[in-house]
Amino acid sequence: MARKTTTGDPRLDALAGGGPKRSPNVRALARFAANSDCQLATVGFAARIDFDKLLVGTEFEVPFGQSPFAFRRGDRFEDLLRKNDYDPLLGLFRDHLGFKVSDARVKNLRGGARNRRGMEKRAKQTEDEIRAIIQGSKSAPNLLDGAVLTREIAGVRSYFEADAIAAQFDGPIRAGEVKSFPTVDGQADPDKVGAAVAQVSIYILLLRELVARLGGDPEQAVSDEALIITPKNTGLQPTMCVRPVRAHVERARRILDSTPSATEIADSLPRKLPTFGSIADVSARESKRVDGARKLIEVIGNNYRPSCLAACGLSRMCRHRAHERGDPQVVGGSLERLVPGISSLDRVHKLAAGGRPKKEEAAVAEQLKRAATLRERYAK
Ligand code: SF4
Numbered sequence: 124m125a126r127k128t129t130t131g132d133p134r135l136d137a138l139a140g141g142g143p144k145r146s147p148n149v150r151a152l153a154r155f156a157a158n159s160d161c162q163l164a165t166v167g168f169a170a171r172i173d174f175d176k177l178l179v180g181t182e183f184e185v186p187f188g189q190s191p192f193a194f195r196r197g198d199r200f201e202d203l204l205r206k207n208d209y210d211p212l213l214g215l216f217r218d219h220l221g222f223k224v225s226d227a228r229v230k231n232l233r234g235g236a237r238n239r240r241g242m243e244k245r246a247k248q249t250e251d252e253i254r255a256i257i258q259g260s261k262s263a264p265n266l267l268d269g270a271v272l273t274r275e276i277a278g279v280r281s282y283f284e285a286d287a288i289a290a291q292f293d294g295p296i297r298a299g300e301v302k303s304f305p306t307v308d309g310q311a312d313p314d315k316v317g318a319a320v321a322q323v324s325i326y327i328l329l330l331r332e333l334v335a336r337l338g339g340d341p342e343q344a345v346s347d348e349a350l351i352i353t354p355k356n357t358g359l360q361p362t363m364c365v366r367p368v369r370a371h372v373e374r375a376r377r378i379l380d381s382t383p384s385a386t387e388i389a390d391s392l393p394r395k396l397p398t399f400g401s402i403a404d405v406s407a408r409e410s411k412r413v414d415g416a417r418k419l420i421e422v423i424g425n426n427y428r429p430s431c432l433a434a435c436g437l438s439r440m441c442r443h444r445a446h447e448r449g450d451p452q453v454v455g456g457s458l459e460r461l462v463p464g465i466s467s468l469d470r471v472h473k474l475a476a477g478g479r480p481k482k483e484e485a486a487v488a489e490q491l492k493r494a495a496t497l498r499e500r501y502a503k
Pocket residue numbers: 158161162163164425426427428431432435436437438439441
């Protein structure tokens with residue numbers, strides 16, 4: 124009888140080694156999509172490891188996660204939206220999108236067990252409700268709270284609990300995300316809006332795939348406009364902004380479609396790697412944990428970018444290592460693109476000072492020398 128695995132491959136289970144697990148939500152999926160060009164992030168995602176908790180208690184711990192205050196504010200805001208049979212939320216659809224909401228049918232799929240069986244049940248309920256919507260059934264909901272969407276990721280069927288709400292009022296299904304960060308004078312923190320847009324884009328992708336499986340027309344049935352619902356100013360009065368996210372949805376599709384299977388990922392790993400569990404073990408010596416993480420980065424490979432700092436629990440360690448090596452990535456994407464094929468910032472400096480380039484460095488070296496000459500001339 125085949126051994127039972129949680130990741131789809133016993134070698135990935137062994138590498139996980141009892142390390143901290145991440146919950147299967149759309150936020151995790153959106154973060155994976157943002158870091159999919161990093162080999163270690165791909166392995167960690169396939170092994171279902173929560174990178175935010177790996178280096179807790181070491182000098183490289185990343186203080187991710189919301190403060191208790193932010194959590195409470197988020198809970199209060201969501202409760203407020205559901206008050207009086209979702210009156211405040213329906214009011215947003217009426218005021219911002221012109222929907223007729225007086226007889227809206229609301230279906231709340233939250234509640235029940237949060238284990239795999241509970242998620243499977245909610246995924247089935249979500250499928251039934253979406254089928255009813257696309258078939259135009261009179262009893263179909265106009266508002267669906269707590270849908271669970273599924274997808275094969277790295278060869279394993281995963282369940283994603285959508286914070287978002289899908290609504291349909293004589294038009295395509297809309298997917299939205301509720302966030303508790305404030306929108307002031309129509310403006311909100313661009314990083315937080317970007318993360319919310321990435322999440323809704325994944326909901327849209329998963330919804331479209333579900334519609335296709337049910338025999339509907341995904342493009343017509345699901346809008347590619349994202350609804351971001353936030354409090355207005357510092358209070359809790361809700362507001363909504365609508366963002367076109369077609370390009371985000373397409374990008375997410377390309378990335379998720381090209382994700383290797385759990386077996387392919389496991390095949391690519393050498394034997395005798397430190398386990399994620401040993402790195403996360405707070406009772407172990409800090410130096411041993413840090414060495415373990417370094418070894419994983421070195422053997423599996425990473426792809427540090429400044430944007431990792433907002434998205435990955437290993438970012439402080441990866442940044443430290445990139446600084447040690449003088450990786451051009453530490454200066455960010457636009458500058459990095461100016462020096463393709465040059466292995467380090469030290470090497471950039473040497474070439475700019477007239478160092479002899481290798482064949483593949485010649486074109487960039489010429490530009491660097493010219494830039495250095497100009498800089499000298501104008502610095503005088
Ligand atoms: S911080 Fe490191 S492990 Fe995380 S995505 Fe960036 S390069 Fe990959």
